[in-house]
Each structure stands twice: as structure tokens, then as C-alpha cells.
Amino acid sequence: MGQDRIAMIGIFDSGVGGLTVVKELRQRLPHASFIYLGDNARTPYGNRSQEIIRQYSAEDVDFLISKGATAIVVACNTASALAGDYLKEKYDLPIFEVITPAAEAAAKGSAGRVGVIGTRGTIGSGAYEKAIKNFKQSAEVFSQACPLLVPLAEENWFSRAETKMIIRSYLQPLKVKSIDTLILGCTHYPLLKKNIQAKIGNRIKLVDPAEEVINKLVEYLASQPNGTSEQIMEFYATDPAARFKEIGEGWLKEKITLKKAGF
Numbered sequence: 001m002g003q004d005r006i007a008m009i010g011i012f013d014s015g016v017g018g019l020t021v022v023k024e025l026r027q028r029l030p031h032a033s034f035i036y037l038g039d040n041a042r043t044p045y046g047n048r049s050q051e052i053i054r055q056y057s058a059e060d061v062d063f064l065i066s067k068g069a070t071a072i073v074v075a076c077n078t079a080s081a082l083a084g085d086y087l088k089e090k091y092d093l094p095i096f097e098v099i100t101p102a103a104e105a106a107a108k109g110s111a112g113r114v115g116v117i118g119t120r121g122t123i124g125s126g127a128y129e130k131a132i133k134n135f136k137q138s139a140e141v142f143s144q145a146c147p148l149l150v151p152l153a154e155e156n157w158f159s160r161a162e163t164k165m166i167i168r169s170y171l172q173p174l175k176v177k178s179i180d181t182l183i184l185g186c187t188h189y190p191l192l193k194k195n196i197q198a199k200i201g202n203r204i205k206l207v208d209p210a211e212e213v214i215n216k217l218v219e220y221l222a223s224q225p226n227g228t229s230e231q232i233m234e235f236y237a238t239d240p241a242a243r244f245k246e247i248g249e250g251w252l253k254e255k256i257t258l259k260k261a262g263f
């Protein structure tokens, strides 16, 4: 008699940022088994070409499959934007990227004026705009690349005066467009949520792609057989540097053992 195979969620990101998705997963599904891969040796993905993002993302997925993943979460907004469809076509297992669920939540909750912030790659791809319009044809979408926010979040400069100033200047062009909803389209931005909300105004609805993708994962897992195996939580990095572990433990508020992903 075979035991039901427990779902093993493989989560990848260009680096440490996807741990915001792991954090959400830990809160919503504390007993879920997962393997995390941060491709920090090749980070950032945010300024790279589509060809390279697709190649790196496929290598990340191959690694997670080799470790036993039965479903994949593309935590990285840039990888979701530039390689999400490609991965869905290439692989047989379920692929959950962040763009579609975040676009759906934004379209459904918005009166029609949606702002999107993200890396240059994500914004340049137009993926959010396209996905939002799939859910709400009449929506107007205003986008802004905010490349300086990733290093600020990694330095934990969440409420420094410099960070507030930079956020204000990035959000100003969206503010004048009278958006009613704003998608935090990068793994790191939910860490700056308070600050972003303060600058954009309390009436603007913020959409966190990490929350939205985990909602979809929760629905999917509810349809899967319950396994009985012991919980597995593994963290890999392509460069298991001390700083990765330090940042990760600070964000997750739990200890992690970081192993080297060799591929």
C-alpha cells in the first residue's frame, strides 16, 4: 500500500526576496513542506533580458524538481513577468506565478485606475498591464519602475528618511494619476508596505502578490490528497553567503539552515 504523496512546494526567487512569499506561506500553511531556492549568485534578475531570465528560471525549476518539488511557486515578479508563460508551457507540474493572481485581485478590487510598481524588467514587460486588462478590459494601468527599493529593503532601511524620500519621488507620478489600487510588484516591496501606504495615501488599496499567490496555492493544496510524511523545510542558495542567511532569518523571524544549490 503506497502512502499518499505529500505536496512538496518548490519556491524560487532571484535571491533572498522570495522569502516574503515563504513568510506568507508559513503564516497561512504552517505545516506545508517546501524547498526554497534563492539564485543569489545571479541576482538581480530585475535588469536582465527575457532570454536570460527564462534560462535562469528553467534552471531554478529543474533544481527544485530534482529535489522533489511537485508544484512550483515563482516568487520573483521579474521571473513571473518574463518567464511565467514559458515555464507553464515547458513543465507538466503546476506553476504558480505571482502576476496573474495579483492582477486579478487588483482588477476586481479597483474602480479602474491601477498603479503597478516593480523592477525595470517587470515594468518593461508590460505583463501586469496585460494581465489586469484580461480581468478588466476598461482598467487604466500606470506603471513605475522602482529599482532603488530592492537594496534599501535588503539593508532593512524600512523607515529611514532616505527611503521615505525615494518612495515619495517614485510614487509621485502615480499619485497624480489618481490611482485607486497599487500592486506591490516586487518581492521586496511588501517589506516597505507601511511606508508605501503612508506616501500613496490610506485610501489606496495595496495588493501584495505574495498574499495572492499563496491564496491560489491554498486552494490548490485543498484539492490534493493529505500526506502523512514529516514536514520538510529546506533552504538553498546558489551562493549560501552569510548575509543571505542573516537577512532571511531577520525577515522570517525563524532560524534557517542554508545549503548550497549546485547546478
Ligand code: DGL
Binding pocket: 013, 014, 015, 017, 018, 043, 044, 045, 046, 047, 075, 076, 077, 078, 079, 118, 119, 122, 150, 185, 186, 187, 188
Ligand atoms: N525578486 C525580484 C522581483 O521580484 C527583485 C530582485 C531582482 O531584481 O532580482 O522582481
